[in-house]
Amino acid sequence: xxxxxxxxxxxxxxxxxxxxxxxxxxxxxxxxxxxxxxxxxxxxxxxxxxxxxxxxxxxxxxxxxxxxxxxxxxxxxxxxxxxxxxxxxxxxxxxxxxxxxxxxxxxxxxxxxxxxxxxxxxxxxxxxxxxxxxxxxxxxxxxxxxxxxxxxxxxxxxxxxxxxxxxxxxxxxxxxxxxxxxxxxxxxxxxxxxxxxxxxxxxxxxxxxxxxxxxxxxxxxxxxxxxxxxxxxxxxxxxxxxxxxxxxxxxxxxxxxxxxxxxxxxxxxxxxxxxxxxxxxxxxxxxxxxxxxxxxxxxxxxxxxxxxxxxxxxxxxxxxxx
Numbered sequence: 001x002x003x004x005x006x007x008x009x010x011x012x013x014x015x016x017x018x019x020x021x022x023x024x025x026x027x028x029x030x031x032x033x034x035x036x037x038x039x040x041x042x043x044x045x046x047x048x049x050x051x052x053x054x055x056x057x058x059x060x061x062x063x064x065x066x067x068x069x070x071x072x073x074x075x076x077x078x079x080x081x082x083x084x085x086x087x088x089x090x091x092x093x094x095x096x097x098x099x100x101x102x103x104x105x106x107x108x109x110x111x112x113x114x115x116x117x118x119x120x121x122x123x124x125x126x127x128x129x130x131x132x133x134x135x136x137x138x139x140x141x142x143x144x145x146x147x148x149x150x151x152x153x154x155x156x157x158x159x160x161x162x163x164x165x166x167x168x169x170x171x172x173x174x175x176x177x178x179x180x181x182x183x184x185x186x187x188x189x190x191x192x193x194x195x196x197x198x199x200x201x202x203x204x205x206x207x208x209x210x211x212x213x214x215x216x217x218x219x220x221x222x223x224x225x226x227x228x229x230x231x232x233x234x235x236x237x238x239x240x241x242x243x244x245x246x247x248x249x250x251x252x253x254x255x256x257x258x259x260x261x262x263x264x265x266x267x268x269x270x271x272x273x274x275x276x277x278x279x280x281x282x283x284x285x286x287x288x289x290x291x292x293x294x295x296x297x298x299x300x301x302x303x304x305x306x307x308x309x310x311x312x313x314x315x316x317x318x319x320x321x322x
Contacts, residue, residue, distance in 0.1 A: 048089065048146040049117070049124060050087070051089065051149045053150075053152075054151075054152055057152070061081075061084050062108060063244070064081060065081045066102040067080075067087065068102045071097060078102060094119050096116060096119075099117075100115070101153075106273040109154045111135070113130075115128045115151070124147045134153070134154070135152070136150040155207040156274070157203070158207065159205060159275070160203075160211075160276075160279070161201050161277065163279070164281055166282065166284065167284050171198030173193075173194050175194045175281075175283065176193045177191070177202075177213055177214065178191045180212045181210075182212065185212055190202055205237075207239055207240065207241050209238070210237070218283055224283070225283065236253055238250065238251045241275070
């Protein structure tokens with residue numbers, strides 16, 4: 001029936017019809033007509049999924065992120081993003097697959113959400129609602145475009161350490177500082193007092209968020225720092241971190257500091273991978289003055305005037321004696 005070699009059968013654009021047909025051939029050589037149908041061969045759908053890992057709110061790729069991949073048969077495999085923050089999963093088996101982030105480089109928070117998807121003969125379907133999970137799924141096409149899953153990781157919080165000293169570098173306990181979320185200093189985030197070592201720490205400070213802080217109570221015998229207008233000095237703080245690029249920029253009163261600033265009155269510390277912005281605040285020794293308008297102020301003013309009058313009277317007496 002066919003004189004083509006079997007090796008070329010596979011190149012025919014149809015499937016073999018395996019149905020068995022019975023026909024009757026008469027003595028006169030007549031036969032029954034048979035109509036058969038061979039289904040056309042359809043190229044197998046190649047289901048590719050490209051997983052991309054980026055920093056939240058940006059296109060900064062995060063390499064070296066490990067995901068645990070659970071396959072339809074229940075077996076698991078750890079896979080890792082490349083230098084471009086990507087993993088290409090090719091020729092996926094039919095069934096339900098699961099992906100969950102296992103580890104990420106220091107400076108980022110793990111995305112704890114699991115992504116589930118199903119592979120069928122017609123493509124890939126997301127089984128997980130990605131709303132509010134910092135995940136984006138884009139379906140591919142039969143023209144060869146891969147399916148895309150983008151997973152975003154937020155940034156780890158950092159700490160603010162305040163070191164309180166006097167003009168002689170003596171550590172001062174008992175200094176109260178208040179942290180605010182607004183420039184008017186009306187929305188309190190936290191309030192803390194320096195310990196016996198003259199140190200306090202505000203933890204869980206958010207990246208790319210503005211904060212303000214000021215000293216709200218000085219230790220006994222010291223005065224609160226003021227600005228050029230005589231007002232209590234309010235410090236402004238902001239940090240912008242990009243761990244994938246090795247960057248940690250932070251701003252104190254508008255002055256920029258980087259990860260290279262590891263010493264000085266304003267510097268960055270690395271405590272077991274956690275970032276700490278360290279600021280030294282100096283309090284100067286002072287005597288406690290009475291409040292303006294009090295009887296004490298008037299008494300002090302009267303005493304001063306009497307002293308001045310006495311000084312001039314003594315000078316006149318000396319000139320007369322001469």
